[in-house]
Amino acid sequence: MSGDQRILVVDDERPIRRALEVTLSKAGYHVQTATTGDEALTAAALEPPDLVILDLMLPDADGADVCRQLRDWLAAPILLISAVGDESDKIRALDAGADDYVTKPFSPGELLARCRALLRRAAGQRSGEAVIEVGPLTIDLPRRLVSVAGDEVRLTPTEFDLLKALAVAGGRPLTHQMLLRTVWGPGYADEMHLLRVNMGRLRDKLQAEGVERGAIETLTGVGYRLRTDGG
Amino acid sequence: MSVEEPSRRAWLARIPWPSAVGHREWYRSRPAAGLIAAASVAASTGVVALLTPSVPVQSAGVFYLVAVLAISSIYGLWLGIATGIASAVAYNFFFLPPRHTLTISSSGDWLALAAFVVTAVVTSHLASRERAEAEQATRRAAEAELGERLATLIANGSQLHAALPLLGRQAGRALGARDGGIHLGAPAPAAKADRVVPIELDGRRLGELRLIDAPEGAADSPDAARIGRVLAGLIALGQEREQRLANEVEAEALRRSNELTTALLRTVSHDFRSPLTAIATAAEGLRFADLDGDERELLDTIADQSGRLGRLVTNLLDLSRLEAGAATPAAEWVDVRDVIDAAVADVTAAAPFAIDVDHAGDLPLVRVDAAQLQRVIVNLVENAVKFSPPDEHVAVAATARGGRVVVSVSDHGPGVPESERAHIFRPFYRGRAGRQPGSGLGLAIAQGLAVANGATINLEPANGAGATLTVSIPAAPTPERRPR
Numbered sequence: 273m274s275g276d277q278r279i280l281v282v283d284d285e286r287p288i289r290r291a292l293e294v295t296l297s298k299a300g301y302h303v304q305t306a307t308t309g310d311e312a313l314t315a316a317a318l319e320p321p322d323l324v325i326l327d328l329m330l331p332d333a334d335g336a337d338v339c340r341q342l343r344d345w346l347a348a349p350i351l352l353i354s355a356v357g358d359e360s361d362k363i364r365a366l367d368a369g370a371d372d373y374v375t376k377p378f379s380p381g382e383l384l385a386r387c388r389a390l391l392r393r394a395a396g397q398r399s400g401e402a403v404i405e406v407g408p409l410t411i412d413l414p415r416r417l418v419s420v421a422g423d424e425v426r427l428t429p430t431e432f433d434l435l436k437a438l439a440v441a442g443g444r445p446l447t448h449q450m451l452l453r454t455v456w457g458p459g460y461a462d463e464m465h466l467l468r469v470n471m472g473r474l475r476d477k478l479q480a481e482g483v484e485r486g487a488i489e490t491l492t493g494v495g496y497r498l499r500t501d502g503g
Numbered sequence: 504m505s506v507e508e509p510s511r512r513a514w515l516a517r518i519p520w521p522s523a524v525g526h527r528e529w530y531r532s533r534p535a536a537g538l539i540a541a542a543s544v545a546a547s548t549g550v551v552a553l554l555t556p557s558v559p560v561q562s563a564g565v566f567y568l569v570a571v572l573a574i575s576s577i578y579g580l581w582l583g584i585a586t587g588i589a590s591a592v593a594y595n596f597f598f599l600p601p602r603h604t605l606t607i608s609s610s611g612d613w614l615a616l617a618a619f620v621v622t623a624v625v626t627s628h629l630a631s632r633e634r635a636e637a638e639q640a641t642r643r644a645a646e647a648e649l650g651e652r653l654a655t656l657i658a659n660g661s662q663l664h665a666a667l668p669l670l671g672r673q674a675g676r677a678l679g680a681r682d683g684g685i686h687l688g689a690p691a692p693a694a695k696a697d698r699v700v701p702i703e704l705d706g707r708r709l710g711e712l713r714l715i716d717a718p719e720g721a722a723d724s725p726d727a728a729r730i731g732r733v734l735a736g737l738i739a740l741g742q743e744r745e746q747r748l749a750n751e752v753e754a755e756a757l758r759r760s761n762e763l764t765t766a767l768l769r770t771v772s773h774d775f776r777s778p779l780t781a782i783a784t785a786a787e788g789l790r791f792a793d794l795d796g797d798e799r800e801l802l803d804t805i806a807d808q809s810g811r812l813g814r815l816v817t818n819l820l821d822l823s824r825l826e827a828g829a830a831t832p833a834a835e836w837v838d839v840r841d842v843i844d845a846a847v848a849d850v851t852a853a854a855p856f857a858i859d860v861d862h863a864g865d866l867p868l869v870r871v872d873a874a875q876l877q878r879v880i881v882n883l884v885e886n887a888v889k890f891s892p893p894d895e896h897v898a899v900a901a902t903a904r905g906g907r908v909v910v911s912v913s914d915h916g917p918g919v920p921e922s923e924r925a926h927i928f929r930p931f932y933r934g935r936a937g938r939q940p941g942s943g944l945g946l947a948i949a950q951g952l953a954v955a956n957g958a959t960i961n962l963e964p965a966n967g968a969g970a971t972l973t974v975s976i977p978a979a980p981t982p983e984r985r986p987r
Contacts, residue, residue, distance in 0.1 A: 281819065287775050288780055288781045288784060291781050291783055291785040291788055293779075295788040298791035376777070378780065378783075380787030439772065464836040472840060475982050489845075491845075492874050
């Protein structure tokens with residue numbers, strides 16, 4: 273199924289690199305490894321991977337910089353590995369174009385689920401879709417309508433824009449600032465209370481239609497993500 | 504103020520400090536003075552008697568003036584006059600005719616008597632003025648020396664308490680006492696012989712200078728007051744400098760210990776988690792192998808226990824951060840419901856458990872560190888799960904109550920016995936009931952983080968079975984909403 277999919281693992285610590293290599297190989301992926309930012313860029317240039325797993329803490333480079341350099345010319349999704357408490361690093365890397373992250377110590381099952389989701393999303397790019405379906409949610413972009421199993425959910429324009437931003441991201445985490453800029457505008461990046469209040473109301477309305485609050489996942493200290501599957 | 508080199512300081516210490524107001528030598532005592540005066544009159548009489556055969560008695564009588572001059576200049580006016588009168592009487596009695604009577608026959612004899620008395624008065628007056636001036640000069644020199652010495656000691660970084668005995672002695676001697684001692688702080692009952700000079704700065708009493716064997720009035724003189732002020736200024740300066748030095752030392756120690764703690768935390772955070780991740784990932788790699796039931800159980804043990812170790816490391820890190828004061832909250836606008844959902848998702852991801860969440864209705868936003876509040880709630884929920892029977896639910900609810908958002912976490916476990924209620928927030932405290940596994944850190948960390956964020960944690964009064972812990976967070980007024 274995924275035998276032709278190539279994953280580049282970038283981590284300076286051999287035990288983790290090897291464990292990931294073996295686990296991903298057993299899961300059927302073709303795995304390349306790199307130990308530094310430079311090696312990663314070279315390896316990616318020689319044989320463009322379908323997914324990059326990148327440790328945020330590399331000895332020779334800032335993870336966010338590596339992300340940005342890869343993102344310049346590489347369309348493949350980038351999954352970050354980060355430590356607890358690195359929220360600001362995560363936000364910088366997400367701003368630099370990373371697609372998702374897992375936090376150490378992560379369960380390998382979780383990692384595999386994220387990999388699958390990222391690869392699936394990359395394969396079926398949603399761009400240009402007029403109607404997005406996520407779980408029980410149907411979001412009609414041109415008509416600005418949201419329905420759950422056929423029943424319309426009445427949202428304010430702000431709530432709709434918020435849901436739309438999350439849905440268009442297709443399961444990617446969006447930082448607080450990204451959402452504030454997209455929905456309210458560039459001058460609103462620090463008006464966090466607007467985001468909290470509207471997110472609360474949006475979840476209330478979706479919950480009233482039987483969509484659990486966790487469908488929009490809270491990434492504490494980072495942002496929000498619309499869950500597209502069980503993982 | 505220049506810093507004295509050690510040799511000069513040693514030299515200073517060796518000079519004999521002058522006795523100014525009359526640290527009395529033996530010959531200055533009243534009986535000795537009387538005897539000496541009498542002896543000098545007797546000696547003059549002897550000399551005159553020796554000379555009279557060859558010298559006219561009127562000329563030889565001049566020798567009495569030597570005694571009068573000497574006594575008046577050394578002992579002052581009154582003894583000088585007494586010596587003058589005694590000389591006149593002796594001269595009259597032994598040498599003036601009629602001899603061996605006190606009858607004065609000629610006006611020349613009156614003249615001689617008057618000369619003795621006038622000499623005594625003038626000489627003693629001059630001598631005492633001279634003496635007073637000399638004493639004053641000596642005292643000023645001593646005071647200046649004392650001030651310089653005090654300042655030198657303090658400027659050189661000598662410790663105040665080590666310098667005080669020497670300063671006390673010298674200040675005492677400068678005031679004419681045999682010895683002196685400085686006593687800081689509240690006045691203590693002094694020995695009767697002591698005279699006490701208060702050391703005060705702007706009406707604040709720093710201590711006192713106790714004089715030992717001091718002359719009458721030495722403690723009340725203007726000199727004493729001046730020396731008291733000088734001492735007060737210098738002692739205050741010394742104390743301030745020592746305080747500042749102590750503060751600097753403390754700040755430096757704190758800074759170093761913080762640096763160490765931060766470095767340690769960073770190391771532990773990275774160096775413990777990476778192996779744990781490697782272990783968990785490596786174990787997961789084995790899941791693809793063809794394992795039988797027993798082997799799969801061993802694999803589960805590796806996965807579960809490395810997960811448990813990971814949570815323990817997180818707890819220890821949190822506790823060290825809290826104790827090092829490094830858990831500075833990054834406050835932001837937070838919807839408590841978001842945090843509760845994320846916390847419950849965290850707990851159930853580690854081990855599935857039935858948790859009922861009820862946070863319906865509008866809750867005001869709060870301003871806290873979201874990640875820290877999440878740790879607080881995770882720890883409370885984990886604690887509740889730990890003490891709950893497996894088939895019972897844990898309930899998490901949030902309500903707005905009197906300007907606060909109150910999150911309660913309830914279980915149906917054994918509850919907290921009255922005797923343990925005061926202890927459950929102590930680090931490493933583990934309840935006796937149930938002998939649950941755990942580090943005893945969860946609630947301590949929860950409380951530490953809650954307090955750091957302006958919230959409080961309480962154990963609700965026992966109400967039937969189970970225990971209820973609440974987190975009470977002050978609601979923050981939401982700013983005016985700007986138009987979109």
